[in-house]
Amino acid sequence: MTAALPTAPYGTWPSPIDAATAAAHDGSPEYVGAVGDELWWTAPRPAEAGRRALIRRRPDGTEECPLPAPWNVRSRLIEYGGTPWAGAIVDDSPLIVFVHHADQRLYAFRPDTPGDGPRPLTPVSGTGGGLRWADLAVHPEHGEVWAVLEEFTGEGPSDCRRVPAAVPLDGSAAGDRTAVRELTAENHRFVTGPRLSPDGARAAWIAWDHPRMPWDGTELRVADVFDDGTFGTARTVLGGPEESVTQADWAPDGTLLALTDRTGWWNLHRVDPDSGEAVNLCPREEEFGNALWKLGHRWFRALDNGLIAVLHGVGALRLGLLDPATGEIADAAGPWTEWNPTLAGAGRRVVGVAAGARTSYEIVELDAISGHTRVVGNAHHDTVDPAYLPEARHRVFTGPGGREVHANIYPPANPAVTGEGPAPYAVWVHGGPTSRAGMVLDLEIAYFTSRGIGVAEVNYGGSTGYGRAYRNRLREQWGVVDVEDCAAVAAGLVAEGAADPDRLAIRGGSAGGWTSAAALTSTSTYACGTVIYPILDLYGWSPAGGETHDFESRYLETLIGPLDEVPERYRDRSPVHHGDRIDVPFLLLQGLDDVICPPVQCERFLAAVAGRGIPHAYIAFEGESHGFRRLDTMVTSLEAELSLYGQVFGFTPAGVPKLELTT
Template identity: 55%
Template structure:
């Protein structure tokens, strides 16, 4: 029998511990000699990343396959065919060194030196060098005390522990090298400040043993995001026409678009080693059309969606003999390691994708709203619980979910974090505001110079539209986000009166500090704000005016602030200042910090605590009493 109870007070079997358990998931899926390998986050094991082959762990705790390159990390492992047999090279989080082991008898030994400074060397995007005697990769070297004191090179690391040799140092940022099948050339992607890799990059190629390289594609307004060899030519995802399409590029620089289309087949290169395409047969390629699986047919020049139970795939595609492997998810299915036989359509799951309590999961509704600068795509997650209904006439509270990046996007896959709220009677709408990827360069560049304006206005337009149409309670609108999403949440709360409250996690709050000059962010993004807001010193007034830390007196309502204490991307200094400014203002707030957490929360106990605090926070602000969670203490 359906019970009548106010929104927010519904009881649900979807618990915070369930959300935490799902907080890891597969990553870096690959094939080697027909065997399936992947890495897997383990929230219950302190957030470590394990290495798995054919469903079995190869390394016990405390081995942790992560690295700090760009602070977001890159591909942390590679299987090498050596004269002695297969070996695995990987990066270990604790010391950032590369280790080597025999998968038949795992006993890792370091093959890179221990630096004088902790994490003084970092390595990522590992791949096999020629002859199976070296690992080729990106190496970061910390050169000073500032967060931006970092140098990068492409290096060859001998498996016998001998000193690494430099292969190339063409740009301040580079992807790992890709060796040609004949062993004569290698290719990589490079870029320099102030550009980000989705702004403009260069595709470079050099002869092995040479210290000179040529640029074959890319430039200040063209972003190559993936490159692979195909015989003596290169396949590259690049966007000279404003859309990431797949091109074949010869060594003389001649480029051919294999299927011209106004579709995004690539994505933002936040982590080194991502793969948005994989060859599956001569002239046929698995691609991701804004995250959805498709097949590009060079002969017909078409890109066709693949009808499959799990349509949304992560950028980690690999294929062999027409079988595609990767990590895939659906609107009501968690991300799973899968293989897909493209000839038969047979999908095989190697990790679970179904979740308990399926009847309590929301189904996303794709919507398009009108914002000040054009259309705003979004996904609506209405409150849903088969055991409850709200009293007649009551409208539900709604929370705008803001993705990070800001050069990111939200995809309509199962997210138990959102189900935690919707199954208790709190609606969520996830907004792909101007600046999001998946809609072409022009949409992405709506945010240039307008961060804190376009994103804020787009989110507010969606929230107000839901209230205007009677979907959401206008008096109970909230906003939530982490990282750049935390910036938009905080900027919204201090510039528009649309929201009653907001949750702000590991955010940017002070633009001037989040720069190379300010010293409060890492090297990778230290010039990002120049494109998002404007160059310094010319735009200094704009930086000060838009920064939430300078507008605490304009807060529209209470705020919950969450912060990891080891965060090098959005360090706690900014959240500390914001919290200090809130003290004594009379604005209800809470500031929770978590030891041992970096950017984004990985530990089960942190995820549980943060989620329960957020639910209690909404209850206190929106006027309901959620059941089964500790009461969050709000200060004024």
Template identity: 45%
Template sequence: MSPEQAVLPYATWPSPISTAEVARSGPRPAYPTVAGGQVWWTEDRPAEGGRTTIMRRDPDGALHELLAAPWSARTRVHEYGGRSYAVVPGGGVVFANLADQRLHLVLTDGEPRPITPEPDRDAALRYADMTVRDGRVWCVRERHHDDGRVSRSIVSVPLDGSAEPHEHVGGSDFYAYPELSPDGEHLAYICWDHPRMPWNGTELRITRLADGRSRTLCGGPAESVLAPRWCGDRHLYLVSDRSGWWNLYRIALDGTAPEALHPAEEEFAGPLWQLGAHPYAVLDDGRIAVLHGRGDLRLGVLDPADGTLTDLDVPYTGWAPALDRDGRSLAGIGYGPATPRSVVRLDLPTGRAEELRQDAGEPPETAYLPVARSVEIEGRSGRRVHAFVHPPSNPRCRGEGAPPYIVSVHGGPTSHSTSAPELEKAFFTSRGIGVLDVNYGGSTGYGRAYRDRLRGEWGVVDVEDVIAAAGWLAAQGLADPARIAIRGGSAGGWTAMAACCASDAFAGGVSYYGVSALGPLVAATHDFESRYVEWLVGPEDPALYASREPLARVAGVSCPMLLLQGLSDPVVPPAQSRAFADALAERGVPCTYMTFEGEAHGFRRVETRSAALATELAFYQQIFRG
């Protein structure tokens, strides 16, 4: 204990991490590409209306921003988007522009120009998951029809925009990972149909381009296949969960069964919410750079000849599931206990790692960052629940007794939290409020059986697990049982609201654009998730839905609530939060309902993020008082 630490009430500690700093931070670097010594990636600009730009780092260290405002490299395929650009050999990039969703080509020091036709309606044609080969862009195209239908296909577009996109594959509801064979004869890809989500079941198919004949190599309704990469002209690498874990396999085009390269009860990939990220990279010597682990993913090199996997000695404890390589260089997004998500270039022969860009512009003093600890909590009926503890941390202050805590619930719900340090978490922990990230049953990162706990049980298993987490915090003496709140966004907002309906374990609840009612969600949400509720809860049944949804169980809420909502949200329409706020008001439950014009599913603008965070802190300070 430092003698300089002042004893102050929890939730009031002075901190150098301001709302404005958090709001301005978070460029969220993503989708790295490395070629010829240069590295590209996308990053957000919260202070510029939340637009997304493309960055390039040259071998001499020079950093270039390729898109000036108002250009924004963001695709709306599946509404969640994904990889929105591809590097053009010899210089330049092709990208999907947010405003019109058309593909544009921008050459070195040039202005972007469109290479796809203007649709009849705004954003009716969308493109994602791009690669450039032999003067053409290969990608997934999403078409929004006049009658409300949405269809998808794999197309190619000439780089000079001289012809309309040519459709190579169509007929399935969804496509991902278009990959041309080295000889250009075959196209490999992943596809699936409603009502499945890509973590439920997908198929790996190949199409012979000469005649359009297609066949399925592996996958199906109960096998999630992801991320094919060619291994010569007659074999493919892929990730499959046929063993119960997303592991790496190799398969021949002759239809023989996939060969497991390194069977392990670990994940080698993550859920396909966004298109275009590859969780492994084939190196020049035939070995494979892979990401693997539980919760957090570690970086290693796998030798497919004998199955040996060797972790690399790098100062990063976790990685985003997106790698790229060129020659001796590997690029990815890594993080460590005191290192925010960073674009990292790794020199493979020497093992030297170089950070090119961090998620936070100027990280605070390390002592203000919480050190995450992975824990296992005993849930209902003895089931294991995974979580990360982020305790209060401030070198200038300490409190007396057990501190308040926030039980934080990730969205998805088929997703998970990691141990990556985030300025938003540190904003709370540096003020004396701990954070517990709960990877409730149904989360990814821990195998298919753990993921499938939520099948038909959304609103039950997730709620039971976060309530158990609050009880565990109190039982361990980590938190004051009277000062535990819960927060979540999207599907996490649903769980936060539902937990407050089902239990008095929480002093307050915060929902960011959360789901409150299933019937309206099914009727109004976007195509990608339009059948998701069938897996999460079941076929539409008013009685079943009412037994799960927060709006129908609002009478159980006795704690104050804070609801924050973007008014342009296409995923969870604003009516969801509005209805829950109205129901709370009718029952006299304290509720603050805050809306933001122009914001969609996930706040991107600096003024929105700052206002939301300030309101949330004030909410906690009020409910934790005393």
């Protein structure tokens, strides 16, 4: 007979998961690609000032990092970036081109050539944000690397242009902007990198313009490519204001493939590049793609044997092999429940980045012939006893009007102790808001659940993964639907006896910070909140206010409505104008280098709250931008959040500095 576990107050449970352990394992590998028989990808390095390292995996399985610190392979194009490296075999050895974060220049190097360190390919511009690059592809046959160029023409955040461009591999453009060849003269606000057909005769890319975001409406553009590498007149073959094409690429046999949501779901289509006729290869009420937040995301990859590797599903996406002749999908075996949009292919192999509820993100290879899967990089190792990890569950709750609200629930879990009665819960709100929280191992979540604080990640209306109708729920309803859906999940957990109604918190970053602040100033659901690099003032975040970057500067026209038509909405929903309504303690965390959600919005909010006697803390971090990447920042943030909960929920967390709250 098993003895009952001893009880202890929630929040005080002893846990081996300290903040440093949780922070050290933050982030995921990204941008996997094949260079000959090798695999390359970028990986987070929180302990190295948050840089992204470039990792090389040789055919024998050995891994190395050929670019030591401070080389940081990350693009700032549209601020969220995109594929920051590309490679090809040239003269029997790899040639790698990458973006260095510090100056945003393109560099090339030959890792197997002694003394051939990174050499610049592009110049530095002193105008505004300079020159930025992403979504790279090396074309040795043209002696160029093709990419998206973002060029600032003035000092304002929207004084910029973007165009597909070609950069000489010989370095002749390193000091000469005129040596960069623009591939098309057409003028779209946003573009993806051009994909060259196997015969080299055509190129395809995606374009869109303000005020649309790429999940609202985009166009698939196709142009002929001449022998000298110049493009002919481009034409739209798919897409429009209410149709989102989120990825396009060519199959080895020359077929043009595209992900479009014309059916209400992002499905994979075969597209005639002349007529634009599109054939749905696998009609399902499932997503085969997602929101294009970073240029170069790949949800499908056509293979040499005629099959197409696809990510598909409702909510979580899984890897499968689609036979375009039959429309049938054979799903890959394995424990992975979440796959990132970074599929690579080489011969009969498909390689991606995948994780599960109890495994961190790994580099996974699928043999398209045998169906065998194996981990080939970044293998998961238990850094803590798995008994301290929560048993994650996907749940569907009922929101206002009977609408479905999806959420991932992580109850408190500890093998040595338990609690009595309903537990405190923190509602976590993902960013975007056009995004989704995946159910994967996250030691930051376990940091709280192992101490007796449950976590509920809410995929509120507006989230991706559940079709266009679910995504469109947030149109002109931001600050309403998201707030209501989070409250509905909290109420559901309270009603079933899992959560204590007096010990509920809300936390989120970026758009999640907006929802958290909006909830604290418009509801009485929560006893406290953690608001991280948030949007707090809608007018400031609009083009009229000029306080954000170009990519999202017109986002509010969809989320709130046009400013000139509904100006009162911009004021009525902004937390900065309702400081008098907040009556619970809160923690505000902000990066001082953030140009997406700048510190001035936090300062304005604090001024609105000042003198009201509300306990709060504001911690601003030098050297951090949008999304914390440094180990010390993440440690401070986690410990401050736990201390806040302790002070509000009535427990003293062991080994954590007390957060000083001011009023």
